[in-house]
Amino acid sequence: MFNSRILSRSRSDQILVWSLRGLAALAGAIVGLIGLFLVLESLPVLQQVGPARFFTDAAWNPLEGLYDLTPMLWGTLWVTLGSVLVATPLGILSAVFCQFYAPARIASFYRRLLELLAGIPSVVYGFWGLVVLVPLINQIHPPGTSLLAGIAILTMMILPTIALVAAASFAKVPPAYLQEAAVLGLSRWTTIQAIVLPAAKSGLFTGVVLGTGRAIGETMAILMVCGNVVQMPRSLFEPLRTLTANIALEMAYATGDHRSALFVSGLVLLGLVVALVAMAEALSQGQIYE
Amino acid sequence: MKPWFKASVLPLALATLWLQSCTQSPEAATSDADSLQGKLVLTGSSTVAPLASQIGKQFEQAHPQVRVDVQTGGSSRGITDVRQGVADIGMVSRALKPEEKDLKSFPIARDGIGVIVHRDNPVQALSDQQLVDIYTGKTINWQPVGGHKAPITVVNKAEGRSTLELFLDYFQLKNSQIQAQVVIGDNEQGIKTVAGNPQAIGYVSIGTAEHDIANNTPIKLLPVGGVAASTQTVQQGTFPLARPLNLVTNTPPQGLQKEFIDFAQSQEVAEIVQQQNFVAIAK
Numbered sequence: 001m002f003n004s005r006i007l008s009r010s011r012s013d014q015i016l017v018w019s020l021r022g023l024a025a026l027a028g029a030i031v032g033l034i035g036l037f038l039v040l041e042s043l044p045v046l047q048q049v050g051p052a053r054f055f056t057d058a059a060w061n062p063l064e065g066l067y068d069l070t071p072m073l074w075g076t077l078w079v080t081l082g083s084v085l086v087a088t089p090l091g092i093l094s095a096v097f098c099q100f101y102a103p104a105r106i107a108s109f110y111r112r113l114l115e116l117l118a119g120i121p122s123v124v125y126g127f128w129g130l131v132v133l134v135p136l137i138n139q140i141h142p143p144g145t146s147l148l149a150g151i152a153i154l155t156m157m158i159l160p161t162i163a164l165v166a167a168a169s170f171a172k173v174p175p176a177y178l179q180e181a182a183v184l185g186l187s188r189w190t191t192i193q194a195i196v197l198p199a200a201k202s203g204l205f206t207g208v209v210l211g212t213g214r215a216i217g218e219t220m221a222i223l224m225v226c227g228n229v230v231q232m233p234r235s236l237f238e239p240l241r242t243l244t245a246n247i248a249l250e251m252a253y254a255t256g257d258h259r260s261a262l263f264v265s266g267l268v269l270l271g272l273v274v275a276l277v278a279m280a281e282a283l284s285q286g287q288i289y290e
Numbered sequence: 291m292k293p294w295f296k297a298s299v300l301p302l303a304l305a306t307l308w309l310q311s312c313t314q315s316p317e318a319a320t321s322d323a324d325s326l327q328g329k330l331v332l333t334g335s336s337t338v339a340p341l342a343s344q345i346g347k348q349f350e351q352a353h354p355q356v357r358v359d360v361q362t363g364g365s366s367r368g369i370t371d372v373r374q375g376v377a378d379i380g381m382v383s384r385a386l387k388p389e390e391k392d393l394k395s396f397p398i399a400r401d402g403i404g405v406i407v408h409r410d411n412p413v414q415a416l417s418d419q420q421l422v423d424i425y426t427g428k429t430i431n432w433q434p435v436g437g438h439k440a441p442i443t444v445v446n447k448a449e450g451r452s453t454l455e456l457f458l459d460y461f462q463l464k465n466s467q468i469q470a471q472v473v474i475g476d477n478e479q480g481i482k483t484v485a486g487n488p489q490a491i492g493y494v495s496i497g498t499a500e501h502d503i504a505n506n507t508p509i510k511l512l513p514v515g516g517v518a519a520s521t522q523t524v525q526q527g528t529f530p531l532a533r534p535l536n537l538v539t540n541t542p543p544q545g546l547q548k549e550f551i552d553f554a555q556s557q558e559v560a561e562i563v564q565q566q567n568f569v570a571i572a573k
Contacts, residue, residue: 059466061449061465061466062449062450063449063450063465064464064465064466066466130479130482130483130486131482131485131486134483134486134487135486135487138443138486138487138489142440142441142443142471142487142489143443143471143472143487143489143490144443144486144487145471145472145483223475224479227471227472227473228448228472228473228474229470229471229472229473230473239471239472239473241473248475249448249473249475250448250449250450252336252362252450253336253364253448253449253450253451253452254364254450255363255364255366255367255450258449258450
């Protein structure tokens with residue numbers, strides 16, 4: 001870190017520092033304002049029924065005064081966790097292939113392909129899922145719209161993010177490490193798993209966090225393939241609803257307490273993201289980022 | 291642009307301006323039928339809103355001085371806004387309730403809700419009781435109601451949708467009683483879900499379903515209460531699962547309000563009504 005005493009105190013430096021502070025404050029304020037807005041919009045129903053009922057009610061039937069969000073909270077967690085668990089090894093290993101095993105031409109073609117995959121809008125994934133993937137799963141086990149379909153679609157969506165970030169961080173591993181490993185006579189796989197992976201772990205971790213973020217916030221694709229039934233899925237083939245899909249499905253038609261309750265969904269989602277970021281921070285403390 | 295063209299256009303434009311200023315005195319402008327002006331605010335049902343906004347566009351073209359502002363927020367918002375005078379016209383996608391009878395309503399189209407299954411499903415008709423049993427989870431297989439031996443996939447609409455409200459109302463159900471396997475948002479999503487799943491049953495707007503059947507989507511409409519589901523039966527008023535799409539006002543409409551409502555009920559908008567997959571009112 002820079003020591004502020006060493007920095008010159010010239011006028012242009014002062015201007016730069018203050019404008020940077022201003023910009024940082026602006027970025028922070030946006031998050032703060034969104035949080036405040038969510039709280040204000042959900043306040044009417046929170047005051048009326050109390051926060052506890054959003055976790056203890058028997059069901060989600062806002063028009064009948066039942067506001068249970070827990071199945072949707074779990075739904076969000078299950079699809080996110082499932083897709084991150086599948087996409088992380090796939091993404092990192094495909095980056096290893098791309099960076100260390102593939103011939104230069106194939107590697108560059110493969111990278112373009114991943115970039116293309118990362119750029120496809122989510123609604124296209126959702127549409128494809130609805131007309132191709134869901135009928136396929138339906139043949140194995142009806143109704144087809146299911147946790148499995150959600151995990152499969154999300155995996156496809158976050159795989160390129162994780163793979164591209166992993167490939168970039170592999171590329172940043174100092175070449176000297178690789179040369180020294182070659183001098184020591186290490187095999188290619190030993191070099192990768194004992195030297196490259198540990199050296200690139202902060203980048204890999206960033207990729208997984210970015211992927212998780214995309215998975216948690218995904219709405220359209222999930223809404224189309226998950227079935228949106230508010231329940232705890234008992235198997236991979238059962239439908240479920242996520243918090244994001246809940247908001248997208250009902251927002252256009254909601255009024256009064258119902259609308260307010262949807263803002264509570266947003267608030268809970270924000271809480272979930274905060275919890276995950278805090279967890280990632282705790283996990284990485286002193287180990288991942290040097 | 292060629293110079294000669296420029297040279298000929300400018301005097302022409304000036305001449306037109308001069309002619310206009312000459313012929314149109316201010317008094318003539320206000321008495322002219324085409325000189326309606328002002329702003330019209332419509333709020334309410336998101337089912338009616340796309341239709342109203344298309345009608346509004348055509349109305350604006352006919353009367354360049356008028357702006358039609360369409361906002362959504364559900365039928366109940368339409369009622370409240372009209373009562374409070376926030377909106378000039380409310381949009382309500384159902385018949386008025388008894389406690390709303392003080393308002394004036396003007397139907398501009400009808401919409402029917404049809405039960406759909408996959409085209410390969412051998413079931414030709416379901417009684418109301420069979421439908422209720424399927425939707426409440428008492429019947430979970432197609433075999434007892436005349437289909438193949440396969441589990442039924444029940445497709446329901448998300449809470450708050452007016453189609454759901456009408457469906458529940460007709461079958462005297464509460465949404466919490468329904469045991470669905472898939473919950474969907476709009477009509478197209480419902481049709482895609484049923485088209486991709488031979489065991490599925492769902493309900494969607496009849497206009498949208500007919501449009502997709504005409505485009506060879508593998509679904510079919512089942513009759514409800516013994517009446518075939520088609521735009522004809524909806525238009526005749528014989529199909530039971532139907533609703534009017536209304537414009538409502540607080541007081542008997544006058545001036546701009548009246549002009550717009552008359553226009554929205556006229557034959558001139560029949561094509562827009564059809565394009566939006568609704569059924570024009572039989573005159």
